[in-house]
Amino acid sequence: xxxxxxxxxxxxxxxxxxxxxxxxxxxxREYGTKLVGGVTPGKGGLxxxxxxxxxxxxxxxxxxxxxxxxxxxxxxxxxSALREAADAGLxxxxxxxxxxxxxxxxxxxxxxxxxxVRLIGPNCPxxxxxxxxxxxxxxxAIHQPGNVGVISRSDTLTxxxxxxxxxxxxxxxxxxxxGGDPVVGTGFLELLELFERDPGxxxxxxxxxxxxxxxxxxxxxxxxxxxxxxxxxxxxxxxxAGKRMGHAGAIISGGKGTAEAKxxxxxxxxxxxxxxxxxxxxxLKERMQEDARRGI
Amino acid sequence: xxxxxxxxxELLEQAGVPFPPGRVAASAEQAARAAAELGPPVVxxxxxxxxxxxxxxxxxxxxxxxEAGGRAREILALRIKEIPVxxxxxxxxxxxxxxxxxxxxxxxxxxxxxxxxxxSGGVDIEELAVREPEQILTLHLDPQAAPRxxxxxxxxxxxxxxxxxxxxxxxLLRLYRLFQSKxxxxxxxxxxxxxxxxxxxxxxxxxVLDDNGLFKHPELExxxxxxxxxxxxxAARAAGLAFVGLDxxxxxxxxxxxxxxxxxxxxxxxxGEPANFLDVGGSSSPxxxxxxxxxxxxxxxxxxVLINIxxxxxxxxxxxxxxxxxxAQAGLDLPLxxxxxxxxxKEGAELLAREGLAALKDMSQAVKAVLGAARP
Numbered sequence: 001x002x003x004x005x006x007x008x009x010x011x012x013x014x015x016x017x018x019x020x021x022x023x024x025x026x027x028x029r030e031y032g033t034k035l036v037g038g039v040t041p042g043k044g045g046l047x048x049x050x051x052x053x054x055x056x057x058x059x060x061x062x063x064x065x066x067x068x069x070x071x072x073x074x075x076x077x078x079x080s081a082l083r084e085a086a087d088a089g090l091x092x093x094x095x096x097x098x099x100x101x102x103x104x105x106x107x108x109x110x111x112x113x114x115x116x117v118r119l120i121g122p123n124c125p126x127x128x129x130x131x132x133x134x135x136x137x138x139x140x141a142i143h144q145p146g147n148v149g150v151i152s153r154s155d156t157l158t159x160x161x162x163x164x165x166x167x168x169x170x171x172x173x174x175x176x177x178x179g180g181d182p183v184v185g186t187g188f189l190e191l192l193e194l195f196e197r198d199p200g201x202x203x204x205x206x207x208x209x210x211x212x213x214x215x216x217x218x219x220x221x222x223x224x225x226x227x228x229x230x231x232x233x234x235x236x237x238x239x240x241a242g243k244r245m246g247h248a249g250a251i252i253s254g255g256k257g258t259a260e261a262k263x264x265x266x267x268x269x270x271x272x273x274x275x276x277x278x279x280x281x282x283x284l285k286e287r288m289q290e291d292a293r294r295g296i
Numbered sequence: 297x298x299x300x301x302x303x304x305x306e307l308l309e310q311a312g313v314p315f316p317p318g319r320v321a322a323s324a325e326q327a328a329r330a331a332a333e334l335g336p337p338v339v340x341x342x343x344x345x346x347x348x349x350x351x352x353x354x355x356x357x358x359x360x361x362x363e364a365g366g367r368a369r370e371i372l373a374l375r376i377k378e379i380p381v382x383x384x385x386x387x388x389x390x391x392x393x394x395x396x397x398x399x400x401x402x403x404x405x406x407x408x409x410x411x412x413x414x415x416s417g418g419v420d421i422e423e424l425a426v427r428e429p430e431q432i433l434t435l436h437l438d439p440q441a442a443p444r445x446x447x448x449x450x451x452x453x454x455x456x457x458x459x460x461x462x463x464x465x466x467x468l469l470r471l472y473r474l475f476q477s478k479x480x481x482x483x484x485x486x487x488x489x490x491x492x493x494x495x496x497x498x499x500x501x502x503x504v505l506d507d508n509g510l511f512k513h514p515e516l517e518x519x520x521x522x523x524x525x526x527x528x529x530x531a532a533r534a535a536g537l538a539f540v541g542l543d544x545x546x547x548x549x550x551x552x553x554x555x556x557x558x559x560x561x562x563x564x565x566x567x568g569e570p571a572n573f574l575d576v577g578g579s580s581s582p583x584x585x586x587x588x589x590x591x592x593x594x595x596x597x598x599x600x601v602l603i604n605i606x607x608x609x610x611x612x613x614x615x616x617x618x619x620x621x622x623x624a625q626a627g628l629d630l631p632l633x634x635x636x637x638x639x640x641x642k643e644g645a646e647l648l649a650r651e652g653l654a655a656l657k658d659m660s661q662a663v664k665a666v667l668g669a670a671r672p
Contacts, residue, residue, distance in 0.1 A: 075508065075511070076511065076512075099508045099511075100508060101479045101506050101508045101512065102402055102479070102481065102506050102508065102509070103402070103409075103439070103475075103476060103479050103480075103506065103509065104479075106402065106407055106408065106409065106439040107439040107440050109407050109439075110407070110438075110439060110440050111440065125608070137608060137609060138608060139607065139608045139638050139639050152554070154553065154554025155552050155554065155608065156550075156551055156554065156555040156606040156608060156610075157552060157555040157558050158554070159555075159606045159608060159638060160555055160558070160659060163606075163637065163638075180553060180554070182402065183402070183404060183407055207554070209553075209554055209557060210557070212404050212405070213404070213405055214404075214405075217405070233558075235554050235555075235557035235558040235561060236557040236561070237557075237564070238542070238557075238560045238561050238563075238564045238570060239540075239557055239560070239573070240540070240542065243540045243573075244507075244538075244540075245538075245540060245553055245556070245557055245573055246538040246552075246554075246556060246557075246575040247554070248507065248508060249404070250553055250554075250557070255422065255426075276558075276561075276562050276565060276659075276660060277558060277659065278659065278660055
């Protein structure tokens with residue numbers, strides 16, 4: 001079992017004829033994703049190594065029955081692509097594009113929400129259900145099927161954690177990168193809820209960072225609602241206030257978004273916080289064994 | 297991107313927000329001339345991007361043209377939070393009866409623009425939020441629709457006297473139009489002055505622009521301020537790198553912001569001090585690695601460098617090539633610890649091995665190695 005995507009999910013790529021779009025479309029297909037088509041306006045009727053290219057998302061959906069889309073179009077066109085995907089009736093949209101203006105994203109967030117579309121990203125590595133399908137850009141080889149759910153605001157740091165999990169024999173049910181921008185579609189809370197309900201997930205690794213209050217809200221949610229063990233890591237403990245640390249969302253301002261506050265919130269919620277990425281497997285195993293002893 | 301007060305004021309004035317007459321001056325003479333034109337008394341304010349200029353002596357009153365020159369000279373000699381003051385704003389003093397606060401920003405959690413207002417303006421809003429949170433009123437706006445005047449009126453009538461609500465509403469609508477049309481992260485008027493004649497005047501303003509929105513606004517390019525970024529940070533931006541200088545002596549070059557922060561954190565955790573945050577980003581041209589090493593080497597405190605790469609879009613062999621080119625071109629004489637893993641790690645490690653460089657696979661091991669190399 002898994003969340004959001006499995007081997008049956010039919011996926012299209014928006015921006016499939018671009019450099020990144022074509023590269024990752026082929027990598028996804030090679031991994032086993034049911035990649036049924038692509039969209040690039042003006043390139044309808046072409047093929048990318050056997051993958052049909054459509055003029056619009058609606059045409060692609062009508063011809064292929066696609067349920068999900070992965071967006072690689074440049075920032076200045078990305079929110080139109082998002083809205084087009086939402087209008088075409090897809091249920092899952094993953095936006096890899098980085099650099100989208102926040103105010104555009106605010107309006108588009110509510111637009112796609114209203115149409116019942118689950119949006120992951122923007123500015124994210126996407127998601128993968130190991131051994132079944134991936135809708136993103138992560139290196140597939142480090143993953144292994146299993147029962148740990150992974151959610152993260154980062155990309156390469158997620159790979160670091162996944163690599164350590166796999167190395168210590170902890171496979172993953174689904175790994176989701178939610179994105180490093182101040183405003184993203186699906187947050188920690190909704191994914192925690194999905195993992196809590198997923199019979200294929202028995203524990204969750206949450207990778208947060210400085211900025212915003214999503215980790216604090218996640219801690220509250222976990223304390224009130226989660227039965228499955230959650231283990232966290234927070235990056236940016238040494239980051240100075242007022243400086244944007246790469247991600248547009250990773251900034252400590254007005255005394256908010258500090259690593260201390262997040263670590264404290266997790267401690268209050270009974271969520272162990274690893275000091276280093278490579279401590280996460282041991283913490284997860286400990287918590288999972290406790291659960292097993294209690295017969296959950 | 298933060299703007300100076302005089303730049304924020306320029307944008308707000310264009311949007312139709314009234315300010316007391318003012319001039320920018322870069323010398324005591326210019327400031328005196330401005331005071332003569334405006335007619336004293338005037339306020340002279342340091343133009344810096346950091347907060348707390350008042351406490352640092354960066355805001356002074358002058359009752360005559362001569363005094364204006366003298367005060368400006370004092371302020372222009374200041375360093376506020378280590379940044380020298382290059383310009384002052386000379387503004388005509390107005391008779392303020394009441395100071396309000398008015399701002400629009402983005403609420404990340406609610407995913408909506410949020411209007412913030414207070415009857416206790418003129419002070420640092422973050423301090424006020426801690427001290428007297430009940431003094432701060434907020435109203436979320438629908439990002440998909442035009443603002444609804446009745447709701448705004450109701451909100452403003454909790455802050456302003458009835459006689460000023462309509463004027464405040466007009467001002468707020470102009471402020472919101474500016475916020476939307478220029479992709480702002482923050483527009484703030486503090487204080488918004490209530491004058492003796494009952495009118496409202498912006499006595500100070502702050503604007504922060506969304507870096508991601510700048511491509512839509514070539515007209516704002518001229519507002520880019522060197523002061524916001526150090527020389528190294530500017531060089532890094534030009535090379536497509538994200539860089540933040542810190543006080544330590546262990547340099548790091550990492551791909552991805554989260555992993556870059558985690559690398560700094562682990563250096564500290566193991567007893568070292570990171571010299572910087574540096575994210576080479578998703579692509580991995582050898583030129584970026586070269587640019588990164590060149591920026592790091594300028595730091596005289598630097599004792600060793602850690603390159604931590606988790607290949608994905610970034611390929612380890614490209615990084616290895618960059619390291620070798622940088623070494624050949626720059627003659628790097630500091631200890632270098634390299635950790636390569638992920639896409640094309642084998643090819644990358646082989647390229648390095650041919651030149652006698654080792655590539656580690658484990659992050660903790662790499663951090664220990666760089667700390668060992670820095671303290672022989």
